Amino acid sequence: MTEQLPLQRRFSSKDFAALRAFLQKHPPATIARTYYDSNGDVHAATPDAMERYLRDMLATLFDLAIGHGSSVLADHLTASIRQHGSGRLTAGSLKLVEEAALLAVTTPAASHGIGMWFRPMGARYLKGRSIATPGDLAGYCNTRGGRGWRSVPRIGPGRARRIVAWLRRHERAIGLRVEPYVDVADPLVAPDSGVITVGGEAGLLAPLERMAICEALDGSRGVNRSAAFPYIDAHNDLAAIRAYLHLYRDQPKTLRVYTRELQRFLLWSVTIRGKALSSLHVDDCEAFKDFLKQPSPSFVGPRAPRTSRRWRPFASDSLSPRSQLYAVRALRAAFTWLVDARYLAGNPWKMVNDPVTIEREAKLRVERALPGQLWSDVRRHVQRRSAAAENQRWRIVHALMLLLGDSGLRREEAANARRETLHPYPAADGTDVWALTVTGKRSRERTVPVSTGTVDAIRAHWRDRGEDFDAPTATGPLLSPLVIPRTKAARLKHDGSQRMPYATDVLNRLIDWLRRQLLVELESLTPATQASLEQLSPHAFRHTFGTQAAANAVPIDVIQKVLGHQSVQTTSIYVQAETQRMMREVSLMFRKRNRAGRQDPDEVSDGEPAWPEQSRSRA
Known part of the structure; x- marks a missing residue:
C-alpha cells in the first residue's frame, strides 16, 4: 500500500x-x-x-x-x-x-487554479478565455472540440495535443471526462463521402442531409406504407421526408425548423426505438413525446457545425413545453401530408394529444421597448457619433436602428429591404415621407412609412459604400457590408455581379455592439434605463415603435398595418402597454402625495379625499 x-x-x-x-x-x-x-x-x-x-x-x-x-x-x-x-x-x-x-507529485483537481499547472504566460491566455481551473479547461475542450484552440493565443496544435493528453491522463483525479470527439485534427467531414449510415451501428448520428439508413430500417417495407398509387417517387422514409421538406425550399426559416423536428424523430425511431418511421404506431409516438421532455444524453451536445462529428440533434437536455408542443404539431402535419401523398396508409399522430402548455397572457414581450425619453437620448447620441467622418460603423447602426424603430420593421425585413422599393411619398399637408415596400411573414407584402431622418441615415451609409442613393438607376439593398472578407464563402456570395445585403445574424451583432457602446457612453443612466439597454435587441426597436405610436394616439388599425400583424388583437397589446405605463406613472404621483400627506397632515385640505391607507385604518 x-x-x-x-x-x-x-x-x-x-x-x-x-x-x-x-x-x-x-x-x-x-x-x-x-x-x-x-x-x-x-x-x-x-x-x-x-x-x-x-x-x-x-x-x-x-x-x-x-x-x-x-x-x-x-x-x-x-x-x-x-x-x-x-x-x-x-x-x-x-x-x-x-x-x-x-x-x-500531487494530482490535479477540478478546482485547482490553472496557474498551478501551467506557466504564467499560458495561464494568462487561458484565463483570458475564462478558463480558471482544470474543470473549466475540460469543459472548454468538450464545448469547442479540437479546433477551439484557434481562439487562444500562443496555443497551436502541438500544445493543444499535449493539453488534451494531460486532461485524459488525469480524468479520474479531475472528475471530468474529455469526450472522444475532442481531437486536435477534428476533421469537419468524415474521411468518406460525408454520408453516415445510422441504424446499423449504435451511437452514429448525422443530420438529415448526411444521413443514410440501413436497409432493415429504411422503411422500404414499412407496415404503414400505403397500398394505393403513391403521388411521390419515394421508396423509403428518408426520400419521403426530403420530398415533404422540398415544399418549403423558398421558406428558409420554416425549412430549418421542420428539418430539425423531422431529423430528431427519424434518428430516435431508428437508433433508439429500432423501427422504421413508416412502421411506427401510436404508442411509439407517445414514447417520443415523453422523450422530448428529457432527451437521451447521446442525443445532446454543444452546438457544432452540421458537418462536424460533434453535431447532436439537441443542444439542451430538456425542451420547454412550448417547444414540445411545436414538435408534436410539426410531426402531425408532416404525417398528414405523407398520408395525403399516399406514402403512408394512416397518421398515428392524429391519436396523440398535444403536450400541456400554459398559454401566455401576452405573446409579445413589449416590456423590451425603450421608454420615450431613453429612445430620444439614444437617437441623439447615435446621430452625434455618426457625424464623424471615420465612424462608418455608427452610420450603419444609425440607419439600421431607424429602420427598425421608426418604421417598425422586423430584423429579416430590414435585412432584405431594397432601394428599388423605397420611393418618396408626398403627404397631403406638404410633409415629405417615404414609402418602403417589404415582404414580411407568410410572404405578405406591405408598405410602411419611412421618415426623412431614416432616409438621410441610409443616404450617409450609401456614401460610405461609394454609391449614390439618389441616382435614377440606384438599386441594391438598403444596408450592405462595406468590406467583403477574403474568404472563399464570402467571394462566392459576393460574386461581383450584385451587392449582397447583411445576413440577419450580422444585424444582431451590430445591435449588440450598439448596446455595449451605449452602456458605456450614455450619461446619467438610471437603474431602470440601464435595465432597458441591457435587453436591447433588433426586436426591441420594433416594440419601441409600437408603444410610441400608441402613446401618440396613432389609430390602432394604422399601427397594425405598419407592423404587419395579422390580427388587431396582437396590436392591441401595445395600447395595453401604454395604459400600463400611464397607470404606473400616475400611481407614483399618488404615492408621493400620500407620503407627503402622512408626514404633514395639516397640509391636507378638508375637501381632499382620504387615501387608501387612511381608509384601511378607519376600517
Missing part, C-alpha cells in the same frame, strides 16, 4: 521543471518569473523566497529518494551528503531522483 504523503511533500510538474532550472544554475529571479505567478505563488514573491522553496523541495526529494528509491541511489545520495554536506546530483542521478519522487 502506498504511503500517504503530507501536503507539504506534494509537488506539481511545474515545480520539477523549476527545480531542473535551479540545478542548472539559473537565477532564482528568472525561475520565479518563468514558472510561477508572483501574485498567486507566495514562494515566488522574491528571489530569496524562491531559492528557499527550491532548496526545501530538493531536501524533501532527497528524503523520498533515500526512503523509496533503489539501494544504489540511496547509498550514492547518503555518501554525497556526508562528503559535501548536501546532495550533489549529476544528470543521471537527477533522473533517478525524479522517478523516486513521483510519490510526491
Whole structure:
C-alpha cells in the first residue's frame, strides 16, 4: 500500500521543471518569473523566497529518494551528503531522483487554479478565455472540440495535443471526462463521402442531409406504407421526408425548423426505438413525446457545425413545453401530408394529444421597448457619433436602428429591404415621407412609412459604400457590408455581379455592439434605463415603435398595418402597454402625495379625499 504523503511533500510538474532550472544554475529571479505567478505563488514573491522553496523541495526529494528509491541511489545520495554536506546530483542521478519522487507529485483537481499547472504566460491566455481551473479547461475542450484552440493565443496544435493528453491522463483525479470527439485534427467531414449510415451501428448520428439508413430500417417495407398509387417517387422514409421538406425550399426559416423536428424523430425511431418511421404506431409516438421532455444524453451536445462529428440533434437536455408542443404539431402535419401523398396508409399522430402548455397572457414581450425619453437620448447620441467622418460603423447602426424603430420593421425585413422599393411619398399637408415596400411573414407584402431622418441615415451609409442613393438607376439593398472578407464563402456570395445585403445574424451583432457602446457612453443612466439597454435587441426597436405610436394616439388599425400583424388583437397589446405605463406613472404621483400627506397632515385640505391607507385604518 502506498504511503500517504503530507501536503507539504506534494509537488506539481511545474515545480520539477523549476527545480531542473535551479540545478542548472539559473537565477532564482528568472525561475520565479518563468514558472510561477508572483501574485498567486507566495514562494515566488522574491528571489530569496524562491531559492528557499527550491532548496526545501530538493531536501524533501532527497528524503523520498533515500526512503523509496533503489539501494544504489540511496547509498550514492547518503555518501554525497556526508562528503559535501548536501546532495550533489549529476544528470543521471537527477533522473533517478525524479522517478523516486513521483510519490510526491500531487494530482490535479477540478478546482485547482490553472496557474498551478501551467506557466504564467499560458495561464494568462487561458484565463483570458475564462478558463480558471482544470474543470473549466475540460469543459472548454468538450464545448469547442479540437479546433477551439484557434481562439487562444500562443496555443497551436502541438500544445493543444499535449493539453488534451494531460486532461485524459488525469480524468479520474479531475472528475471530468474529455469526450472522444475532442481531437486536435477534428476533421469537419468524415474521411468518406460525408454520408453516415445510422441504424446499423449504435451511437452514429448525422443530420438529415448526411444521413443514410440501413436497409432493415429504411422503411422500404414499412407496415404503414400505403397500398394505393403513391403521388411521390419515394421508396423509403428518408426520400419521403426530403420530398415533404422540398415544399418549403423558398421558406428558409420554416425549412430549418421542420428539418430539425423531422431529423430528431427519424434518428430516435431508428437508433433508439429500432423501427422504421413508416412502421411506427401510436404508442411509439407517445414514447417520443415523453422523450422530448428529457432527451437521451447521446442525443445532446454543444452546438457544432452540421458537418462536424460533434453535431447532436439537441443542444439542451430538456425542451420547454412550448417547444414540445411545436414538435408534436410539426410531426402531425408532416404525417398528414405523407398520408395525403399516399406514402403512408394512416397518421398515428392524429391519436396523440398535444403536450400541456400554459398559454401566455401576452405573446409579445413589449416590456423590451425603450421608454420615450431613453429612445430620444439614444437617437441623439447615435446621430452625434455618426457625424464623424471615420465612424462608418455608427452610420450603419444609425440607419439600421431607424429602420427598425421608426418604421417598425422586423430584423429579416430590414435585412432584405431594397432601394428599388423605397420611393418618396408626398403627404397631403406638404410633409415629405417615404414609402418602403417589404415582404414580411407568410410572404405578405406591405408598405410602411419611412421618415426623412431614416432616409438621410441610409443616404450617409450609401456614401460610405461609394454609391449614390439618389441616382435614377440606384438599386441594391438598403444596408450592405462595406468590406467583403477574403474568404472563399464570402467571394462566392459576393460574386461581383450584385451587392449582397447583411445576413440577419450580422444585424444582431451590430445591435449588440450598439448596446455595449451605449452602456458605456450614455450619461446619467438610471437603474431602470440601464435595465432597458441591457435587453436591447433588433426586436426591441420594433416594440419601441409600437408603444410610441400608441402613446401618440396613432389609430390602432394604422399601427397594425405598419407592423404587419395579422390580427388587431396582437396590436392591441401595445395600447395595453401604454395604459400600463400611464397607470404606473400616475400611481407614483399618488404615492408621493400620500407620503407627503402622512408626514404633514395639516397640509391636507378638508375637501381632499382620504387615501387608501387612511381608509384601511378607519376600517
